[in-house]
Structure formats: C-alpha cells, structure tokens
Amino acid sequence: DVKVTQSSRYLVKRTGEKVFLECVQDMDHENMFWYRQDPGLGLRLIYFSYDVKMKEKGDIPEGYSVSREKKERFSLILESASTNQTSMYLCASSSTRWYSYNEQFFGPGTRLTVL
Amino acid sequence: SQQGEEDPQALSIQEGENATMNCSYKTSINNLQWYRQNSGRGLVHLILIRSNEREKHSGRLRVTLDTSKKSSSLLITASRAADTASYFCATDVWGNKLVFGAGTILRVKS
Numbered sequence: 001d002v003k004v005t006q007s008s009r010y011l012v013k014r015t016g017e018k019v020f021l022e023c024v025q026d027m028d029h030e031n032m033f034w035y036r037q038d039p040g041l042g043l044r045l046i047y048f049s050y051d052v053k054m055k056e057k058g059d060i061p062e063g064y065s066v067s068r069e070k071k072e073r074f075s076l077i078l079e080s081a082s083t084n085q086t087s088m089y090l091c092a093s094s095s096t097r098w099y100s101y102n103e104q105f106f107g108p109g110t111r112l113t114v115l
Numbered sequence: 116s117q118q119g120e121e122d123p124q125a126l127s128i129q130e131g132e133n134a135t136m137n138c139s140y141k142t143s144i145n146n147l148q149w150y151r152q153n154s155g156r157g158l159v160h161l162i163l164i165r166s167n168e169r170e171k172h173s174g175r176l177r178v179t180l181d182t183s184k185k186s187s188s189l190l191i192t193a194s195r196a197a198d199t200a201s202y203f204c205a206t207d208v209w210g211n212k213l214v215f216g217a218g219t220i221l222r223v224k225s
Contacts (some may be wrong), residue, residue, distance in 0.1 A: 004157070031211045041123075042217035043158075044202065050211055058212075090157055094211060100209045101146050101165070106157035 003027070004107035006091050012113045019078040021110050023091030030096045033104065034058075034066065037088040049074055050096075067073035081114045088112075121204060125220040134191040136219040138204030139184075145207040147180055149189050152201045152218070161202075162189075196225040 007022035023032065031050050035043040035058075045058030047066040055066050063085060067075045074093075078085055088111050092104040138147070146165045150158040164171045164180045164187065174178045188189040191198055200214045201220050205213040 033212070035215075041215060043215040045212065048212060059128050088155075092158075096211060100214060101148075101163055102211055103148065103163060104158075104205075104213060106150075106159070108157045109155070111155070 002077065004091055004093055004105050006089075006110050008105040008110050009108060010111050010113075012115065013078075013081050014091065014115055015082060017081050017114075019081050019112065019114075021076040021078075021089055021091075021112070023074045023076070023107055024072055025074075025093040025105070027058045027095070027105070028071065029093035029105070030071075031094045031102075033092040033094075034064075034074065035045065035089055035090045035102065036060065036085075037109075046076065064104065081112075083114050086112060086114045101108075121152070121202070121216045121219040123219060124217070125222070127222045127224065128194055130194060130196055130223055130225045132194055132223075134194050134198070134221055134223070136189045136202050136204075138187045138216055140187075140204075140206045140214075141185065142206075142208055144182075145209070147178075147187050148205045148207065148213065149176075149178060149187075150203045150205060150215075152203065154200070158203065184215070191221075194221075194223045196223050199223045 004025045006037045023049040034046040065077045091107040094104045148163045149161045152158045175192045180187045203218045203220045205215045
C-alpha cells in the first residue's frame with residue numbers, strides 16, 4: 001500500500017514564526033504536491049514537484065516555499081507565518097507511469113493554527 | 116483555478132437511499148476522478164473514468180461522464196452511515212496535476 005505520511009496532525013504556531021511541514025512517501029513516486037484546504041474552497045494547489053530539486057508554483061504560492069532534496073520527501077515552508085495561513089494542509093504524491101492516470105495518494109493532513 | 120464544481124454543496128439522506136453528486140468542468144480532460152474525505156482526514160481515491168468512457172462501476176459506486184456537457188455524476192447506491200464524508204471530483208487536464216472541485220458534503224442518517 002502507498003503510504004504518505006505528514007510530520008504532524010496538529011500544529012499551533014505564533015505569527016512570524018518559521019514553520020516546516022514535512023511529507024514523506026514510500027512508493028517511489030516522482031510527483032509530490034502541497035495543497036491547502038479551506039471550507040467552501042476545496043483544495044488549492046500551493047506547490048508541485050515533479051522531481052528532486054524541481055518545483056513549480058501552484059495557484060497560491062505566495063507566503064510559501066518548498067524543498068525537495070530527496071525523492072521521498074517534500075517540505076512546505078512558511079517563512080513567516082500569518083493568521084491567514086491557518087488551514088488544513090494536505091500532501092499528496094503520484095506516479096508518472098502511464099497506467100497510474102495521475103491518481104494521487106494523500107497524507108492524513110496537518111491542521112495548522114497560527115495565533 | 117477551480118475546474119470542477121460539485122453540486123449540491125451538501126446532501127442529507129437516510130440510510131439505504133441513493134446519493135447522487137454532480138460535477139461540472141470547463142475544459143477538455145484526460146480523465147476524471149472522484150475522491151472521498153472523511154472528516155479531518157486526507158482524501159482517498161474512489162474511482163476514475165477516462166475521457167473515452169461513459170460509465171463505470173465499482174461496488175456501490177457508479178460514475179458517468181458526459182464530455183459533450185462537460186459533466187460527471189457519482190451515484191452511491193444503498194448508502195450507509197459510513198458513507199458520510201465529503202466527495203470531490205478532480206479533473207486530469209494536462210501535465211501531472213489534478214484540479215479539484217469544492218466538494219459535496221454527504222450526510223447519511225441512520
């Protein structure tokens with residue numbers, strides 16, 4: 001079974017802090033994603049990585065950066081957390097093999113509260 | 116950029132009834148996928164339908180796709196309390212990304 005794990009289920013941080021969210025997948029997937037989920041807005045893509053050290057901005061990259069130094073690990077960084085970044089953060093991965101049809105596998109999510 | 120829009124936003128039914136959710140999208144797609152999210156958890160893939168398919172079944176799930184109307188529907192038959200969750204459609208448009216809709220919240224009352 002594909003497993004995607006996220007470093008924390010719940011996280012509380014203060015405004016201005018630097019926040020790291022970690023995601024690890026164990027299926028040798030090439031693609032990894034970070035989404036944020038807010039009520040009524042569905043999932044919005046923050047960043048996407050298609051290979052080690054490669055990244056692409058999603059729909060809402062402002063205030064975030066990412067790092068992918070190893071294939072299995074994709075980190076989301078909030079350089080200076082703000083209250084409007086309080087949200088549920090979801091990590092996902094997918095394979096580039098044609099028969100995967102870009103199906104994504106999700107981690108359990110990290111609920112981040114910025115005070 | 117939201118490609119898919121689910122309808123209704125919320126649905127409440129009795130156990131044993133069927134639940135139908137709809138998804139509309141704007142551009143041509145390679146495939147369309149449905150995911151389920153239990154409260155406060157990650158999404159789980161349910162079923163995928165390719166652009167050249169019209170209908171697909173998996174257990175109590177039935178998905179239809181009408182590319183001329185750019186719409187899809189997910190039918191859950193004989194619903195159970197455990198089906199209570201949010202359901203999202205996701206379109207595979209190009210590249211390796213999916214575009215998710217805002218979701219339908221389904222509540223099945225026992």
